[in-house]
Amino acid sequence: MKVEVEITPVSSIDQTLELVEVIEGFSATRLGVSDVVLFRDVYSTMTICAQHTNRVLIGPLVTNPYLRHPVPTAASFATMNEISSGRMFLGIGVGSGISQLGFSQSNPAGILEEFILVFKRLLEGGKVDFDGDYFSLSNVALPHELTAKIPIVIGTRSEQVCKLAGKVADGVVIGAREISDRALSEYVNWINEGARSSDRRLDEIEIAPRVTVCISNERDAALGSVVLYTAHYSTLGRYDESLMGKKEYESIKHLANQASGWYFEPDVMYPEELKTIVTPRLIDKFAIAGTPADCLNKFQTIKNLGFESVSINIAAVRRPGTSLHEGTMETLQGLQTIMPEILLI
Numbered sequence: 001m002k003v004e005v006e007i008t009p010v011s012s013i014d015q016t017l018e019l020v021e022v023i024e025g026f027s028a029t030r031l032g033v034s035d036v037v038l039f040r041d042v043y044s045t046m047t048i049c050a051q052h053t054n055r056v057l058i059g060p061l062v063t064n065p066y067l068r069h070p071v072p073t074a075a076s077f078a079t080m081n082e083i084s085s086g087r088m089f090l091g092i093g094v095g096s097g098i099s100q101l102g103f104s105q106s107n108p109a110g111i112l113e114e115f116i117l118v119f120k121r122l123l124e125g126g127k128v129d130f131d132g133d134y135f136s137l138s139n140v141a142l143p144h145e146l147t148a149k150i151p152i153v154i155g156t157r158s159e160q161v162c163k164l165a166g167k168v169a170d171g172v173v174i175g176a177r178e179i180s181d182r183a184l185s186e187y188v189n190w191i192n193e194g195a196r197s198s199d200r201r202l203d204e205i206e207i208a209p210r211v212t213v214c215i216s217n218e219r220d221a222a223l224g225s226v227v228l229y230t231a232h233y234s235t236l237g238r239y240d241e242s243l244m245g246k247k248e249y250e251s252i253k254h255l256a257n258q259a260s261g262w263y264f265e266p267d268v269m270y271p272e273e274l275k276t277i278v279t280p281r282l283i284d285k286f287a288i289a290g291t292p293a294d295c296l297n298k299f300q301t302i303k304n305l306g307f308e309s310v311s312i313n314i315a316a317v318r319r320p321g322t323s324l325h326e327g328t329m330e331t332l333q334g335l336q337t338i339m340p341e342i343l344l345i
Contacts, residue, residue: 001299001345002309004173004208005335006032006061007328008264009040013048015325016040019314020049022332024056026339030153032061032091032311037100043076050084057087061173061311062155064095065111066103070118070135078123078146086148090119091173093155109160110134116152116168123148155210159190166194171206173311177233178243178285179298181305184209188306208309209302214289215334216317225318225327226287227278228270229263231256233286234278244282251277264315266324287315296338303345 005028007019023031031049035042042060049058058080063073073090081088092115094108114132121128122140125147130137154165155173165172172191176183192202212229216222234243235253244252252274259270283289288298302310312335316327 001303001307001342002029002206002208003339003342004028004030004032004061004309004311005332006034006210006311006313008034008036008314009042009045010264010266011325011328013040013045016045017048017052018325019328019332020053022329022336024053026336027343028056028339029309030057030059030089030311032059035060035063035095037067037095037098043080046088047080047083050080050087053084053087055087057089057151058084059089059091059153062091062093062095062153064093064098065115065134066095066098066105067101068115070115071122071137071140073115074119074122075142075146077119077150078142078148081148081150082146088148089151089153089171091153091155092116093161094158108158109164112154112161113164113168120152123150153206162187162190163194163197166191166196166200166202166205167198169205171208171309173208173210175210177210177236179209179211179288179302180285184305184307206309207307208311209305209307210311210313211298211302212287212289212313212315213295213331213335214287214315214317215292215295215331217291217334218317219290219294221317221319222289222291222331223280223283224275226263226283226289226315227274228256228259228268229315230278230283230286231270231274232259232263234282243285248277288312289315292334292338295334296341299338299342300345 005023033042033045046058111134114134122142127139127141151170153171154169157175174187214222214225231252239249255271255274261268288295316324317330
């Protein structure tokens with residue numbers, strides 16, 4: 001099984017590089033860096049990571065076409081590709097936190113398609129003319145020495161963007177969140193529909209479910225660390241009676257809305273009551289959390305669902321007196337102990 005590991009740049013650069021050293025050491029295929037508004041800049045972070053690694057592919061999970069124009073993005077990636085000796089990939093999607101800045105994020109599939117077309121053409125070399133609904137270029141070109149082939153990975157939870165990914169992407173990170181055949185197969189069907197519309201085969205596209213992982217030798221500590229994550233994503237969509245009762249759904253949604261921030265922020269606070277109503281059974285549907293042995297079994301489940309790749313979002317083990325960096329390192333070290341077996345699954 002191929003493994004991608006995503007980190008969120010909420011710690012210092014020195015601490016981030018400590019995490020990256022571990023990730024490269026256990027033979028991850030790709031290193032993803034979250035592109036989140038108002039966090040540490042993803043492009044600067046990726047450049048530094050490129051300078052401190054030798055093998056792992058590096059890219060954002062995910063950058064977006066609303067804040068990033070395809071021309072400077074192509075120039076940035078060509079430059080980082082030169083720095084990394086050809087190890088960059090473009091991870092792109094709708095983006096996180098964009099609505100805070102007044103962007104409506106309308107027609108994401110349309111703007112993503114135009115962005116990707118311009119990005120690809122620029123990196124292929126030569127003059128580019130483009131007149132679209134969102135981007136317009138006239139006789140634009142990158143310096144010849146910056147041309148490069150950079151894989152494109154689309155991250156999405158959207159039907160229309162999945163279909164676009166099937167048409168144009170090299171890989172897809174699917175954010176179904178719920179780890180089940182029911183949820184994941186729907187995304188694969190959408191990607192396949194897009195692939196067929198462009199005379200592509202599904203096996204030409206690397207498809208990886210995105211899973212949030214928290215590992216500790218103390219099972220309860222790992223489970224407790226993803227309570228808010230589970231609360232958020234189990235109530236993000238419409239009510240699903242197969243997951244929980246209606247009263248439980250409404251209670252979890254109400255309490256999760258009282259959180260002081262996103263689940264991965266260092267000092268996020270939420271009502272203690274969530275810990276009693278978000279059960280281990282519900283957590284198991286939305287995260288991979290527990291001891292190393294527990295988590296290895298869940299990775300085998302993903303393989304049994306037909307996936308050859310997985311995208312891991314690292315969650316910190318949270319406990320009093322433990323910093324976010326220490327908690328993130330605890331999960332990574334737990335993952336390191338089972339990685340040889342995951343790669344052989």
